[in-house]
Amino acid sequence: SEPGQFCNSGFGYGDFACEVSSSSAKLLIKGGTVVNAHHMEIADVYVEDGIIVAVSPNIKVGDDVTVLDASGKFVMPGGIDPHTHLAMEFMGTETIDDFFSGQAAALAGGTTMHIDFVIPVNGSLTAGLEAYEKKSGKSCMDYGFHMAITKWDEIVSQEMEIMVKEKGINSFKFFLAYKGSLMINDELLLQGLKKCKSLGALAMVHAENGDAVYEGQKRMKELGITGPEGHSLSRPPVLEGEATARAIRLAAFVNTPLYVVHVMSIDAMEEISKARKSGLKVIGEPVVSGLVLNESWLWDPDFITAAKYVMSPPIRAAGHDRALQAALSMGILQLVGTDHCAFNSTQKALGIDDFQKIPNGVNGIEERMHVLWDTMVESGQISVTDYVRLTSAECARIFNIYPRKGAIRAGSDADIIILNPNSSFEISAKSHHSKSDTNVYEGWRGKGKVEVTISGGRVVWQNDELKVVPGSGKYIEMPPFSYLFNGIEKADAKYLSSLKAPVKRLRTIT
Numbered sequence: 001s002e003p004g005q006f007c008n009s010g011f012g013y014g015d016f017a018c019e020v021s022s023s024s025a026k027l028l029i030k031g032g033t034v035v036n037a038h039h040m041e042i043a044d045v046y047v048e049d050g051i052i053v054a055v056s057p058n059i060k061v062g063d064d065v066t067v068l069d070a071s072g073k074f075v076m077p078g079g080i081d082p083h084t085h086l087a088m089e090f091m092g093t094e095t096i097d098d099f100f101s102g103q104a105a106a107l108a109g110g111t112t113m114h115i116d117f118v119i120p121v122n123g124s125l126t127a128g129l130e131a132y133e134k135k136s137g138k139s140c141m142d143y144g145f146h147m148a149i150t151k152w153d154e155i156v157s158q159e160m161e162i163m164v165k166e167k168g169i170n171s172f173k174f175f176l177a178y179k180g181s182l183m184i185n186d187e188l189l190l191q192g193l194k195k196c197k198s199l200g201a202l203a204m205v206h207a208e209n210g211d212a213v214y215e216g217q218k219r220m221k222e223l224g225i226t227g228p229e230g231h232s233l234s235r236p237p238v239l240e241g242e243a244t245a246r247a248i249r250l251a252a253f254v255n256t257p258l259y260v261v262h263v264m265s266i267d268a269m270e271e272i273s274k275a276r277k278s279g280l281k282v283i284g285e286p287v288v289s290g291l292v293l294n295e296s297w298l299w300d301p302d303f304i305t306a307a308k309y310v311m312s313p314p315i316r317a318a319g320h321d322r323a324l325q326a327a328l329s330m331g332i333l334q335l336v337g338t339d340h341c342a343f344n345s346t347q348k349a350l351g352i353d354d355f356q357k358i359p360n361g362v363n364g365i366e367e368r369m370h371v372l373w374d375t376m377v378e379s380g381q382i383s384v385t386d387y388v389r390l391t392s393a394e395c396a397r398i399f400n401i402y403p404r405k406g407a408i409r410a411g412s413d414a415d416i417i418i419l420n421p422n423s424s425f426e427i428s429a430k431s432h433h434s435k436s437d438t439n440v441y442e443g444w445r446g447k448g449k450v451e452v453t454i455s456g457g458r459v460v461w462q463n464d465e466l467k468v469v470p471g472s473g474k475y476i477e478m479p480p481f482s483y484l485f486n487g488i489e490k491a492d493a494k495y496l497s498s499l500k501a502p503v504k505r506l507r508t509i510t
């Protein structure tokens, strides 16, 4: 295939064709089972100029329209990955997938939008956003931003307001771990929660007790444990449970919704379950690695094999994975991310003598849709409509971009996948589109294959070939005050009125 005009601007890598998409601006997807979070039906989907124009049976079109046959297949909203780290500077290196290779991988796996975390520069949100605007400048799919808060002062507080009111960011992540770098204390978390509440922005937490993790690391050093297994041993589930419980209680005290990222353990999940049962607005996001892998890999005698499974919070002992799957199917957890944060073998080898120096993170942006279909739908744990809710629709609702995203519906963006339930997939670093030389799902075979991905009305993945267009991806602004904020004011008013009658005391001394 001829390289297209957009392909010579520094994107010289990758084993896939990079060319200008030749597909027409008008598309008809014929005869598939159209799946939304609430409903599925056999229908045609007609797309014009990147927007879904009609969804109904037997749509008739002229011969200037590209027709895709989807009979016997599922036509679903493209996946939205709520949690990625593309081109992130972290632990002395930078994640191997930038916005181009990471997004190409995403599209090949049926994900058409991701939300990445802007990391402030020396605490400055403005400088952080500028850096990420550069990194994402040539995006080939739609994306949005969360932003981390790593210090607190009046400037940061004002910048948060600018991010929400002018820059399309409606969520902020607070790291309760990574002592000495990204970690913040409870005092800052409280200030952040209050500010988030006033702006209608969603507070997100990385929930591990960073001070205790530091103690755990010292303990490993004293025991002479320097290998990747030390990573898991130094930060056990109890530290994730503690931080999850603490963040939930502080959010409850402030009365603002909370989103717990990468829920990896039963301990954290149980805290979320308890909170939701008591009426608190808490969202739990498991990630694919935590749902389907277990920590046994960390004891692998080959360092690189073990090191590729190092992420935080750690992948847990067998049993946590199945419990998280059950929680997802029961509605205790609401959506699935990846925490795609890929490092290659050379980068992982930074920690060859000390597990604390192994860059934390695993891949997943390309694998999420397939692994989740295989694990949850093929096994009978969830329905196809649930699959759409967990991979796309609920994420769009939480970040307040539904139904522009997350739905197959007239007026929605034409981010669509065609999944063949009778076809199979196999995962390997040899064939994946990430720049990493390893894959934590190496050798995984399963049923259900994304055969076509449509991004912004363009066919970008078909016949196992990518045709991505750098620069075609749009930054999606996400407005504040999602549905999670409904009722917050009423609850506050009720609380205040309960305080109204001051206690009358007589000043008598006996």
Ligand code: URP
Pocket: 085, 206, 262, 310, 311, 312, 313, 339, 341, 360, 361, 362
């Ligand atoms: O190990 C991880 N999760 N790396 C990415 C940073 C984070 O904490 O999400």
Ligand code: ZN
Pocket: 036, 038, 039, 040
């Ligand atoms: Zn419907």
Ligand code: ZN
Pocket: 206, 261, 262, 312, 313
């Ligand atoms: Zn995190």
Ligand code: ZN
Pocket: 083, 084, 085, 339, 341
């Ligand atoms: Zn992350």
